[in-house]
Amino acid sequence: MSRKTDGDGTTDGTADRATARTAMARTTATGSRIRPALRPLVLAAALAATAFTFTAPPTALAAPAPGSDQVTLTIRHLDRAGAATSAYTTHVTGFSGPGAGVEERPHDDSGTVTLRLPKGRYLLDSTLGTEDGASGTDWIVQPRLDLDRDTTVTVDARTTAPVDVRPPEGGARPRHTLSYVEVGHDGVTRSANVISASGGLRVAHLGPAAEPGSVTASIDSYWSGAAADYGLGYRFTSDRALTGLVRHPAAADLATLKVRAADRDGAGGTGVAAFLPAEGTSAGLTTPLARTGTATFRVTPERGRWALLYSTPGAPGVMPNRYEAHVAARAGTTTTRTFDNAVLGPALDPLPGTGPAGVRDGDRLSLDLPLLADGEGHAPSEPSFRSATTTLHRDGVLTGTHRGAPGRASFTLADADRARYRLTATALHGTGTRAGRVSASWTFDSAATTGPAALPLSVVRFTPGLALDGTAPAGTDLRVPVTVQGPAAGPGTRALRVTVSTDGGATWTPAPVTGGAVTVRNPAPGGTVSFRAALTDTEGNTLDQTLGNAYRTR
Template sequence: MNDSSTPSRTTASPRNAPGAPRPAFRRRALRVLALAGVLSATTLSALPPTAVAAARVPETYTLTIRHLDRQGAATDAYQTRVTGISGPGASEAVTPHDDSGTVTVRLPEGRYLLDSTVVGREEGSGTDWIVQPRLDLDRDTTVTVDARTTAPVDVRPQDPEARFLSRLGAVEVTHGGTTRFANVMAGPGLRVAHLGPDAEPGSVKEWFDTYWAGTTTDYALGYTFTSSRALTGLVRHPSPSSLAAVKVRRAAPDGDAGTAFASVQPSAGPTVGLVQPLRPLGTATVLVTPERGRWDVEYEGPSAPGETPNRYARNGFAVRAGATTTHTFDNAVFGPALDTAPGARPAGVRDGAALSLDVPLLADGEGHAPSAPRFRAATTTLHRDGVLIGTRRGAPGRGAFTTTPGAASYRLTATATRGDGAAPSGRVTAAWTFTSAATARPTALPLSTVRFTPVLGLDGTAPADDRMRVPVTVQGAAAGTGVRSLAVSVSTDNGTTWTRVPVADGRAAFRNPAAGRSVSLRAELTDTRGNTLTQTLTNAYRTR
């Protein structure tokens, strides 16, 4: 980004050439833009007609804003926004401009947020961002936006070879229960300053995220501040030992080609993320600041032109200085996975006579749910007391049915065949049995899944003839102390014959077959209430 260009408040960065990291707004609805839209739409509730008729016309005042550059001269190279927060002017938002450098606008009385960017005229002269979080307009007022008051934002890694990529500064001001927001994207020459009186303690929250590309690793350096003022300058040169490493690995168990993309960004607040291309079996490493809180990783797999790419996400994970967090996407063993976070949506729901299933049937080896799973065929069926209620096709692990109110025994079966026609296939089946009756409100069905997580290479293989101790984890209704019995079986002939194997200390023990063979896995579970699961993963992984 050229420092002399006008800074952008709503710009997504273009994709760089293959092999280079690229900054970009996160995919989830461009959070910076979405947040700005939500906040600007937050207004006072409409008054009833009778109240409107009786309401007085609000007093208005003249706001004069003078803009000075770093030499103290009037400048027209500015962009100023005045946003109402509370009082009669709460719904106001204006961007006044006059080429003289002095602009006048008349506004209703109230509390406002003012932010202004002033851009130098010379190449590389940088950008000044001046924020007044508290502008109480209760009389004719003059404000001077003076670039000479700013101090540098100097956030960089201790890596002399690192190359600056992008930066986002954002401020959030809350007053009277209403929040307003402003942000700026600018190059390495950004300077910032607070303007005006202090706001209330803790009412001003500010973020600065800066991204750098190194020779062997990249950097996402983010900091958050909460106080009564906007920042005037920011200097941070974090040492490598004070940063946390986030590694993103791209698996290719089916021999996938093409380029995938991994993005790393903070979980909280507005942000710009760092996106890196990943070739098959590739790894991207980003050093991040623990001070920024929790972090997110998003992964987009390769796709042919016109096809919807498959995406995975791992959000809200903690990082620690000096430690490495590794996330592997799109690797075996593929199978059902449930969201175990508190308050997560249940996998199956009974609501009156309606019964529905929504289980990621083809989650990858770390349990990441795919947005567009690759499958050849998928069916979900429901039986009531042995009688078929219905069959749904085309969406792995999903189906909605209408049954009858009385209590009955149900069998719910979901099956999907992995692959896109070119890659080796694998079949995933989960069959649950339970008793259910009509409910007065949405009620979770007593469903469980079993996760198998062997250590595999990024090509989805394990060494031939190795003795395996595969972790086995129960999720859902039977998790914890809810298991009455659990049996695991293994097949090395594509599911034609099965051998029961021992499970001890949460691990299934068996020996891999010869090279070039596949291993299939089956779990048979009964919970303490008599509900059952039979889960079969055919061609779960291969040997090398």
Template sequence: MAALTVGATSAVLPPAHAAEAETYALTVRHLDRAGRSTGAYETTVTGISGPGADRKVKPHGDSGTTTVRLPKGRYMLDSYLFGKVADGADWIVQPRLDLDRNTTVTVDARTTARVDVRPPDRSADFLQGAMFVEVTHGGTTRFANRLTGTGNLRVAHLGPAAEPGSVRQSYNAYWTTGTATYALGHTATGARALTGLTRRPAAKDLGTIRVRGAARPGTGGRASVDLQPSTGPAIGAARRMPVPGTTTFFVAPERGPWDVTYWAPTAPGEPANRYSAARVAVRAGATTTLAFDHAVFGPALTGRHGVTRNGDRLAVDVPLLADGGGHVPSAPAYDTASTTLYREGKVVGTRSGAPGRAAFTVPPGRAAYRLTSTAQRKGAAGTATRVTASWTFTSGRTAGTAPVPVSVVRFSPRIGPDGTAAAGSELRVPVTVMGAAAGGHTRSPKVSVSMDGGTSWTRVPVEDGAVTVRNPRAGTGVSLRAELTDTAGNTLTQTLVDAYRTK
């Protein structure tokens, strides 16, 4: 790379082989908040269209003025001017820089206005913030961002307006108290970058996301919760919380839905275990509660078919140990797990490993199948020590990937974070069908309960989508079984041994 020096100014020139393209001199002057030339800046010029579409240069000169030659075309310029930490910084964005002649641009910190986004609780401490800008032209999008750790950020638009709707800019800021985190933000779309931003929501303007963490037997300590906007580029914030326990986020609905990631504490020697809840919607004045690592653990089909066939390959993906909220763990705690497939009563194969996950190659002809998957957890007393699901269905060769009609049943009682319920009381256990039999494609499932680890079972009626269980004496495991047949004749038998315990 060659360098051009103009007085005290140094800039990077394009490679020699690019000299054939028509180029122009771009000179950038930088002025601080007092109007003086300053070398305390970082400027980036990013190509969007034309011969320089793939160019990204950071010209700099200690005098405050720098010149670079670039091919003709559309560019985005963003310049970050910084002084004393206490004074914060200025970020100036020119989303439309059409370089079709020798051009001089002046980046002037005096044009900026404050980003004033703060929570209603004045005792909250600022954690971090970030502003992002995306500029789209001719089908190409370019991106720039700035982080701030002080909250003293000022921003401004520079230059002519771009095309309507071509500039998308967002801001996230996080504040914390001893008990909660404020997640504030704003997104703007238009033809210009932001010049200043003011958002001071009242408590009633914010939504609440409350996260509850359970403590499975053998685990304890502290969990970690990450919160981040679901859409667009963004940064997030994390909170540590004791388990069992609860932590709270107050969030700005105008920033859209939010993604929550929960890192559960694990027993010594177990791998890190992560749960996720994507695109959690919030409304001003409303509370959304998410419970992670809670019983009753069991199969779930959220966001998946469970079993699919592609040609002569049958793939199984039914998480057997999703938590009580239906969240699928990244590293479920289990001792042994196996999945066995039968075709016309004969064993096709058995796979060991991750609970509810397997693949089999089967003959092409249409046939009757039975699929059984089991996970055993010896050290998980009170949180499903054994989970088994068995399905029957018919299947033949497919031209592409097609779902196989399987179902699961979710049991959702209100029990403690330690997986227990009060002995001697009546407990209402909601029953939900997921998968092929959902949505009226089956009559009410048959549900049975066992108080002796699954040795004997007693049928309990399903009424208004739930069963009522009379809890036995303290220290007893309560097991649950569901059986159903969908309208096409496919069946499910699902058993949760020690779904919860009494105390």
């Protein structure tokens, strides 16, 4: 049993999703935004120990200050036989009052520890086990510990009840189980969790009930079977921590989620697929996934939306591309997401917390848009490209050029008056017969603002059904769905014109959009299909978009 906490207050493999996303919103040397990282990829290292706990610390920790407002807290630790034990890890974290901002990790080999603390409300959690961890782990949480006088708390492993959560596949083997508690009080949130990879996890609530609805508790149990990997997650909001949990869902109670790995560049190799709940804290589970392969996960709808993650194979000197998608889980249904396939093109990032694609803030105009999103619109963390340029024109005059990351640039404007702007982002990707070009050019009116204001940027998505090598059958008619994203979506479209090229852009043929799609006659084997879209929204803002060599034929 060990505790692993990073210096920034996160724990290996179990960092809170919002914290992880914020931490990863950094800028690389090329200026590209790093999209959400695959948190579960560090899980193997994190699970080297039998179990570990993590209590999220206050923003600024403070040592207890001496004074008359202090009281004595005595904590007794008893094992499953009722004997005093030294095999424990206990955390006491302050919510409010003079104790706000205090965190203590007391320990004494006698099993009884005494400390002086300022008066106030605290969260206490304690993990108990044996020296070899063979008998499992007990986790006891007191979400409401009011210290207004000298107090003795007994943490007794005999009060715990088993966490018995298992999938319907009899031969599946347990991987790890995470128990998590988040408590809110007086506008402050504190949390703690324990993760067990050895089985035998037991949990219990301790002490009085907290305020109604102030305690959120979850259990996420991960299993691997011959048919699928399983994520069995349950989340509860009440006034107490959990005391045991028994859930044995049937196959019909679960949703099936599939991750497919494309290989449009023909490079082969094995990447990593992962899944975990999209909300809250969870450890997740990873599995190797060869390109053109499929990973199957079965999950509980009770846990809400789930995040599917995929990382392409790495190579010396090349960062793997990381993708993430959030999907709804409905019992008895199958949802499949394909990552890293054609057609590459601009997309509006749908992940929670993602800002507008373009922003005007005072005299600054910025673009942050996945210009090389994959065929399903997933934003890559490290888009592969040969060159990328973004330019800005004001009333027809070039005012700035940025070279670097595709779809990411910022410009300082000298004139605050309202004017007509043209913002153009271009990227070249791939090599040889797999080379392509993506370009998007927007026009809109803009003037200086007193704060951040979204720019009216729309994109057009082309989403043909392609094989996992990014190709379509030669000499056949292919229906290609066409979707508008952004302000011009739905009733926001005034005009949309699509043209298609099957000779590398030498000539273009109109392709009427009928029923939300165009029909393309695919060229001979080894050919390519390119798309152009000319879009005008109801406010007069325009988009000219070109996807050169969008897909190949076989």
